[in-house]
Amino acid sequence: MTTDKIHSTDPLDYQDLPQAIGVMTKSFGDGWVIPRHEHTRDQLLYAPKGIMRLQTGSRAWIVPPDSAVYIPAGTPHAISMHGDVEMRTLYIDTRAAGINSRTMRVIAISGLLRELILALSEEPLVYEAGSRADLIAQMIKLEIEVSRELPLNIPLPHDARLQRLCAALLANPADRRTLDAWSEIAGASPRTLARLFERDLGMSFIQWRQLIRFHNALEALSRKEPISQVARQNGYHSASAFAAAFGKVMGLPPSTVAAKP
Incomplete structure (x- = not known):
């Protein structure tokens, strides 16, 4: 695994990172569908451009710009893209990050949280404790905890x-x-x-x-x-x-x- 600024676009490279939070940047075209899958880490999916629609077994979720969806580890879900989507995926080790609110939900992305996510996406894939990237990750954790939940899910x-x-x-x-x-x-x-x-x-x-x-x-x-x-x-x-x-x-x-x- 590299430590430079060229991040992997393979989700498997983010499941066993040594730090609490890693962020993957990936682009998708309009109409692209990611089939049903799940991950061993929690996720926060954020797209500053485009709309994502997720479906779990019992609910459908829409994620417009300036919002993000929190997905607990082990939750099967599929994602479809509406418009060109610039996705930032945070893979979160909740034991290390200390995230308390781990329910699936759509949250509002504040200006501060947006800039923190974008800043972490420019940092090395693997970073040391106490580094700039680590401090950014700690602030992201705090912002996720206080983010406002949005009523953007539909029960099926x-x-x-x-x-x-x-x-x-x-x-x-x-x-x-x-x-x-x-x-x-x-x-x-x-x-x-x-x-x-x-x-x-x-x-x-x-x-x-x-x-x-x-x-x-x-x-x-x-x-x-x-x-x-x-x-x-x-x-x-x-x-x-x-x-x-x-x-x-x-x-x-x-x-x-x-x-x-």
Whole structure:
């Protein structure tokens, strides 16, 4: 293993590093898919450019710029790229780093954490204790611990009837059909479907459909599609109604996402 600044792009080279945190830089084109896999170290995936969508067995996660997803070791996941993605992957030995919050989650990337990740990616692949790289890694650990969690995950159903309904909505988030209209496709009564959403997904049909729409909207906004067009594509009659609902659930106005370079 080298100690110069030319970092490996093979994830296997990062699983047994002598230090707590190593960072891999890798570029992916639009539409690239990394098949389902897992790692022996925890990961923090961050892309200053492009959007990543992850899927585990029970949830889907969207990771826009200025956010990152924390993935505990041993978690099977697949990743698809939307737009050209410049990925920075932090491989974390949690015993050495002392990370306390090890749940899978999307976190907001502060300006400080962004610069720390980019700075560590320019340091040698292997670094000594007490070195500049080691101090940067220690600050990254502290910033991860205090980062704000973002509501950017979608629970996926186990029930086959709900899977049919949810697959159709994932393919067309603008679909305005009610549970009454979905009952024939799903093969269950509206009352049964409503109960399945609460039991299987922990939320109502309306709440789940709204999450799907906002995830779809994030991808469209990142491609610089007009907010009025994104609103229509996701079932809203007006941009103002969409913006108000989006801001309430996602914690930021759609204009913020649309303005990202």
